Amino acid sequence: MSSLPQTMTRRTVMGGVAATGVAAALATGAPAAAAAAEPSPAALLPADPLLHLLRRATFGPSPASIAEIRRLGATAWLDRQLSPSAITDQVAEEVVARLPLARLSAAEIRSRVSAGTLKQYSWDPMWQLSWAAVARAIWSERQLLEVMADFWSNHLNVTCPHGDVWDSRIDYDTMIRQNALGTFAGLLKASARHPAMLTYLDNRFSTKAAPNENYGRELLELHTVGMTYTEADVQHAARLLTGLTVDNSTGKYRYDQAIHATGAVRVLAFQHSNTTAAGGEAAVLELLDYLAMHQATARRIVTKLCVRFVADEPPASLITTLIKVYLDNRTAIVPVLRALFTSAEFAAAVGAKTRTPFEDLAATVRTLGYGPAATGAKFLESLYWMTRDAGQAPLNWGPPNGYPDVAAAWASPSGLLVRWNFHLSIAAGWWPDTLVRPTNLPAGMVGALPATYGALITATAVRLLGIAPTAPQTAALAEFYGKTPTSPLKANDPVAGWMYPYLMGMLLNSPSFALR
Template identity: 75%
Template sequence: MPDVSASEQTVTRRAVVGVAAAAGVATVLPVGTPAAAAAVTRPADFVPDDPQLHLLRRATFGPSPSSIAEIRKLGTTAWLERQLKPSSIPDKVADGLVARFPLARLGIAGIRNLVTARKLKQYSWDPMWQLGFSAVGRAIWSERQLFEVMVDFWSNHLNVTCPHGDVWDSRIDYDTAVIRTHALGSFAAMLKASARHPAMLTYLDNRFSSKTSPNENYGRELLELHTVGLAYTESDVKDAARLLTGLTVDNTTGKYRYDAAAHATGAVRILSFQNANATAAGGEKAALALLDYLALHPVTARRIVTKLCVRFVADDPPAELITALVKVYLDNKSAIVPVLRALFTSAAFAASAGAKTRTPLEDLAATVRILGYGPAPTGTKFLESLYAMARDAGHAPLSWAPPNGFPDVASAWASPSGLLIRWNFHLLIAAGWWPDTLVRPANLMTGMLGALPATYGALITQLGVRLLGMAPPAAHVTALAEFYGRTPASPLRADEPAAGWMFSYLMAMLLNSPTFALR
């Protein structure tokens, strides 16, 4: 080993943060006056000018070495079409991870049977915790990436908080029967499945609604959050609540049932929907007719399409794109695949590079994915650790407490403490400190780059291309070389810290960059 100075031996948080800031991390989210924002480099300048990488950054939880190789081989159109047919994609790794969480695969009867057999405590949150852990695993290692992104999207749109005490026996089945079954189907079918699922009926109190005491909670959220937004009146809410009475949960089985005796009859008008609602026996059919009407309402179409554009295009998406996609949505009776196909092939999507910022969960998943680290061969602690990281960043999957779901705009996640949390888990994961059981190269430098680069500049540039899809700007390369007390032209030896024990710090600082922060 050559002599190493004290400054090289000790890497402090101040040093890492200082170099990262010098490399431009502070420019991820321009704030302040318009003049100040204009002085900041445009976000699009921080992302690769590569349409395939752009699609991967949006339609997945982040590019991985294997997904990059796949889209290069198949081409953009074939890759997208394959992702739109997830059942055709083998998903051995993700399926194996989910199999490690047996409670996360149970239906309502299965959970209740374990309680009866005294193998699980009544009201136990263990199945819901396992669902959250498995969601992290799927986001990172599933080959059906667009499907998993849409599962996350719909889990937020039709949110039932997980874990949540009242849905202890039904939240797992809601994920399977409602969200995952219909994620790439039609919104109308998903909305009707949600309205007749014990988890939603319990979460928003409709199971307790009756003709003598209609509960307005689900009726209001059905209109405001799930469909037409604020385009309703209090009269609409009251009539919706009355029409939805009788959609309830069997207390013995925990499953959905329609209780005609609890249904409030009498004519209703919700927006322009009218129904005589003359008999209790016909109440369920009338409620389903309302749900179809709402799912295909032009205002609902605009809300769903706008949320998809916010997720995949920009926090403030182009009005022209929204209008075009509303027509696709309505022409296809709320089918989601045609809308996604039109969105991803639009000129507005192609022009939106750099217009989105990753949420904490996406940042976490993207970190593991771009590093190419594999899951631990056995056990579940590593996924519990990754879930805890997401939770510490305020974004454990499925856990948003209010019924409106996690926000998906940069301003909701912009804070110094949130940025520091992300920087910390970049280093923890890259260095293999936590979780410490992920499968990664024995030698990080050769595993990431192959042969030893000749200079520090080449080291930084090659690793930038590997992790970010583009070479860092010259100023960033200089700043990162200075972190090691070198210049970009300094020769690099295999026995130097930068190629050994300090290589993970370089990985982390590149992951701290604006390029990685942008989706």
């Protein structure tokens, strides 16, 4: 195809053929299939450091968050996000309140089972927790907390929904949130003594007679030091972890000294005599503190944070700096994040990250500025299924290692098509059809109708992407409507009515929006 058709029927547009051509044009900066040098990723994004911080420290800039960070400045905005308890979060809390099962403790779930109002092993609470994750990512004012809750939920993954954690997975999410901006040592110890983790990785069934190595291995390989251990380390860790279990009658964590394996253990450089079963839990906590402060753990945690917030291949200089911050602050997360976001390496990383599918969906609703439906939660289910179709339903990764966070893991034509489809569907209000959006989309996005097609395209791009399109990109988009950038724009033109969502969708399909 050498150029886009000059005239198009609604049926053709609905088919998406032209939209695909324009998206390709946006990627190259030239109409249709004309050859052109590929622009650098940084050139596809605004150079504004405030928008760069928003793209990384949130699930995507929204009109409200842009206004807030411009009013506060980067330092005050970051300080506010690092103290989330001081932030009023009315919209997200109201939406999550529509999902009453997503806030239940294990005891409350079991009480409902006893009362006959909830079936034993029901996944309904876990489904509601999954939908709540979508709501919080999109509408929470505590955006950095939500990003870090997602980060730790991947690092200390317990798949949701998952049959064995039917009564404890909700509380596990609560624990993650309570510790997301605390210390990693505190989070690790809370995770190690949580019924969901002990169940998911089989430690609740581990006894001195038959130690189970699953949790001991993942504790070392995934949660802390990485591939620096020996099989002997795993075996000793598994023996020491015996006794950390779950009370079958209550579903709560308990330490059972009767099943704890005593005897000296050595895990890496950690040694403990472990002479009495009564002291087994205290010995485990000593091991966890040791692992949290290990140099290899420090490197693993800060590297993953840098991959999340800076680049798929983060600068070694930044990793070295942050390792020292992590260790000097005894695994406290806030000092590490503050040092990361204020570093020269972070500032220089514009365009170095690509949004994952879940982030793409959340960013879509956020940049559009659409609000939650006035009532009900069906719209959350719809958004959740969109993320699942794209391969990244929140909390739903099956293996214990969590979702990948590099561009190569998500690069596929089918995945891109799913994203393009939900961009248009959400923007146009087709599905979900209950999100609160402007009655007049062009007016809601850019105000008074501009005089030309080019002006409308530019204004919409700046509104949604933060950056104006190049002249060839503007021409390609105008050509989609059979016009040129200088063509006069009339109020009754389709682009100012039913075809305006296609302009929004094509801009959201662009590489500029795909970058985090």
